[in-house]
Amino acid sequence: MYPEVPYLLGLKVIPKQLPHKLAYPYNLPFVAQLDLVFREPVTFFVGENGTGKSTLIEAIAALSRLPVSGGGPNELADNHGPESESPLSKALRPSFRQKPRDGYFLRAEFHAHFASLLDARKRDPDFKDAAFSRDPYERYGGRSLHEQSHGEAFLAVLQNRIGPGLYLFDEPESALSPQRQLALLALIHDLVKTGKCQFIIATHSPILMTYPHAQIMSFDKVPLSAISIEETSHYQITKGILEQPGSYWKHLAD
16 A cells, blocks of 8 residues: 655645735746645656746745755754745645654755855854754764765765655756666655655656656646646657657757
8 A cells, every 4th residue: 555645735825815916926827726735645846947836845845844945944043045934835724634743845056055054063062953963964974065066965965864754855856867866766765655754846857757656746737737747748858859869959950
């Protein structure tokens, strides 16, 4: 039997919380009709750039008591990235089976900010994390993330930081080779089998979308709808150009 969704069951817009004059992010096409049900412990948000995938992930982070700039509950008060709040979260109502005790929001573009935050904690003689550890690197591979390549640092976080909880990833493939993306899929699979982990991932990677039983939500149409991997433009374009590169390049060159 495949595990049920352990934490976040759904998200719904609260119309009366929307401002009368709609501006970003409230004017994103999906917002007015948002009534999203999470049916699987792994959900992918897919769609073109600018459709609001990252904005909704940020709102979920805020509603789940995770820092909008990325990181875990320990980083809520640090504001280590350029964004510290999610306006959209104020207009959404989440439905939880139970609130996760732990979690992590991994944002590719703010990862350097997070690495610098850990380095600052290492220099702070008074630092202690929630588990009363004095070593800020302990849960992230044992050494500074700045001393590792981008891909290595990502995997150090994923392999050492993740346990039972709710995990939000915003384009994790940006730092991972295809081989490392497969390693990430294997890690997610092992964690989902415990019944204590839920993943919501914004991605453009057809490799990640192959995860068995995953719910794939398309942001390219309103309202948001579940589609198969074969229906995504990511799959169709990748498959087409790999199978017939000549025909694609004839079009591109013209």
